[in-house]
Amino acid sequence: MKVRINRNALRKIESSQVGPIVGAEALRRIKRSVQESQREMLSQFESHPVTEEINSGPDGYNESGTLGGYGNLYSFIGFEEGMDPIAPIRNLLKKALKIKSSPRNHKSMITNFIVELPSKEEIFNMSPMPWASGRSWAEGIEKGISGLGRYLNTQSFSSRSGEGIQTQKPIRGGGFSNTKYLSSILNDLRTNIISNIK
Amino acid sequence: MNVGFDHELLSSFYLWFDDRLNYFGGAYKSPVEHVFQHVDSVDVPANYLAYYSPYRQLVWASDKIAVPSHVTIDGVTVQDRSGIYIDYNQGRVLVDTAIFGNNENLDIRGTFAYKTVNTYITDETEESVILNSDFTISPINQTFLQQNGGFSDKVYTVPAVFLTLSSSNNEPFAFSGLDNTVSNIRSVVVADSNYTLDGVLSLFRDSVRSCFSMIDFENFPFGEFSHIKNPPYKYSDLSSASQSKVFIEEARASKLTDRSREKITSSKDYKIGFLDFELSKLRYPRESFSR
Numbered sequence: 466m467k468v469r470i471n472r473n474a475l476r477k478i479e480s481s482q483v484g485p486i487v488g489a490e491a492l493r494r495i496k497r498s499v500q501e502s503q504r505e506m507l508s509q510f511e512s513h514p515v516t517e518e519i520n521s522g523p524d525g526y527n528e529s530g531t532l533g534g535y536g537n538l539y540s541f542i543g544f545e546e547g548m549d550p551i552a553p554i555r556n557l558l559k560k561a562l563k564i565k566s567s568p569r570n571h572k573s574m575i576t577n578f579i580v581e582l583p584s585k586e587e588i589f590n591m592s593p594m595p596w597a598s599g600r601s602w603a604e605g606i607e608k609g610i611s612g613l614g615r616y617l618n619t620q621s622f623s624s625r626s627g628e629g630i631q632t633q634k635p636i637r638g639g640g641f642s643n644t645k646y647l648s649s650i651l652n653d654l655r656t657n658i659i660s661n662i663k
Numbered sequence: 664m665n666v667g668f669d670h671e672l673l674s675s676f677y678l679w680f681d682d683r684l685n686y687f688g689g690a691y692k693s694p695v696e697h698v699f700q701h702v703d704s705v706d707v708p709a710n711y712l713a714y715y716s717p718y719r720q721l722v723w724a725s726d727k728i729a730v731p732s733h734v735t736i737d738g739v740t741v742q743d744r745s746g747i748y749i750d751y752n753q754g755r756v757l758v759d760t761a762i763f764g765n766n767e768n769l770d771i772r773g774t775f776a777y778k779t780v781n782t783y784i785t786d787e788t789e790e791s792v793i794l795n796s797d798f799t800i801s802p803i804n805q806t807f808l809q810q811n812g813g814f815s816d817k818v819y820t821v822p823a824v825f826l827t828l829s830s831s832n833n834e835p836f837a838f839s840g841l842d843n844t845v846s847n848i849r850s851v852v853v854a855d856s857n858y859t860l861d862g863v864l865s866l867f868r869d870s871v872r873s874c875f876s877m878i879d880f881e882n883f884p885f886g887e888f889s890h891i892k893n894p895p896y897k898y899s900d901l902s903s904a905s906q907s908k909v910f911i912e913e914a915r916a917s918k919l920t921d922r923s924r925e926k927i928t929s930s931k932d933y934k935i936g937f938l939d940f941e942l943s944k945l946r947y948p949r950e951s952f953s954r
Contacts, residue, residue: 543923594917595920596920597918597919597923597937598917598918599915599917599918599937600939608847609830609847609849611788611789611790611849612788612789612790613789613790613793613794613919613923616790616794617923617926643830
């Protein structure tokens with residue numbers, strides 16, 4: 466006797482039964498991977514020499530090497546004493562990452578998951594230069610920062626950070642060396658999420 | 664040293680920037696008669712005398728107005744490169760002493776439009792431009808010479824924009840050695856009013872995600888004395904003849920805060936803003952270095 470199988474109907478049954486089970490397991494794994502990767506990212510961010518140097522305030526030393534060992538980033542960028550420029554970025558990175566599953570097709574057993582990561586633009590908006598709000602100091606770390614903040618931040622200007630350097634005209638050159646900072650941390654986050662799922 | 668990619672990029676950007684300011688921003692005054700006066704300045708080539716216009720940069724290219732390439736000397740019309748060079752960048756006429764003699768009292772006149780926002784390429788740092796330079800506001804009723812009484816090479820007439828190529832890197836883009844050369848150009852805008860500053864910032868912020876033409880160095884319109892090599896020069900013709908384009912990935916505008924500006928005592932009368940451009944150019948950077 467010939468048996469005819471209605472493959473479309475079978476696929477429908479399979480996907481309706483298997484989909485929820487596999488989907489739930491996949492979501493659980495992705496969640497775990499995202500949380501683990503986010504923890505790694507936060508630790509990488511906190512221990513980055515740039516973060517540590519800025520956290521040290523106007524008394525810190527140039528452990529990031531961006532200024533050739535001279536002065537520190539906090540004063541160079543021109544933050545006012547008592548400011549915590551790291552906090553807004555930390556808060557953004559700490560926010561729980563959203564995971565979205567795309568609408569499932571009943572004929573398919575494939576489910577797409579989208580993890581919403583913080584973008585460079587969001588971070589740059591959270592890190593305005595103290596003397597030019599449209600510019601980002603976090604972006605400047607990677608692309609170069611003008612030494613203007615250091616000169617604005619002098620004792621003659623009632624020493625905003627308390628450690629500024631008195632300068633008279635003419636000034637010396639900037640001497641800032643760019644270094645990878647948040648873009649590499651975000652790239653690592655992306656890579657870690659994928660590798661942690663496996 | 665041979666011309667490199669960065670030289671061509673910055674020059675091309677400069678030409679595009681200047682054209683946008685003039686054509687779309689209308690940052691120039693209509694042609695007026697200039698009476699050029701002799702001033703003994705530091706950067707005049709040997710065997711030449713420099714006669715300066717009361718204003719700084721003259722409009723050197725326009726699709727809207729005629730740009731002359733001649734002046735009159737003691738009533739006689741003299742074409743550019745015929746014993747004189749019209750230095751549009753510095754608003755002056757260089758006169759060959761072998762032809763016109765060592766005469767500092769020539770009556771040199773010409774009808775030129777002049778820029779209300781000057782553009783300079785500089786290799787100085789941002790802070791050096793702002794803190795070490797002397798600025799002279801381009802006045803309406805008083806000429807540059809009357810106000811300043813002379814020249815030095817660190818005096819700039821403002822409103823002005825200072826362009827610097829700050830950093831660049833090659834990012835891998837595709838197989839076969841194709842890279843994306845990302846270049847960051849920074850500019851400091853020094854203006855005499857918020858109106859001008861906002862106008863310049865807005866004009867260039869809106870250039871994001873557009874392209875400009877890469878101009879080969881041999882097609883660069885200026886000669887060694889900032890004269891036009893083959894007049895008349897029109898940026899639109901030069902630009903459309905080039906197939907090579909550069910993409911403006913980002914264009915950010917920002918202003919120096921009022922509080923910070925007040926601290927730069929020497930510049931308290933000026934409004935200062937910044938334009939940060941990120942440019943992308945796909946190219947094979949290693950190709951030209953193979954033997």
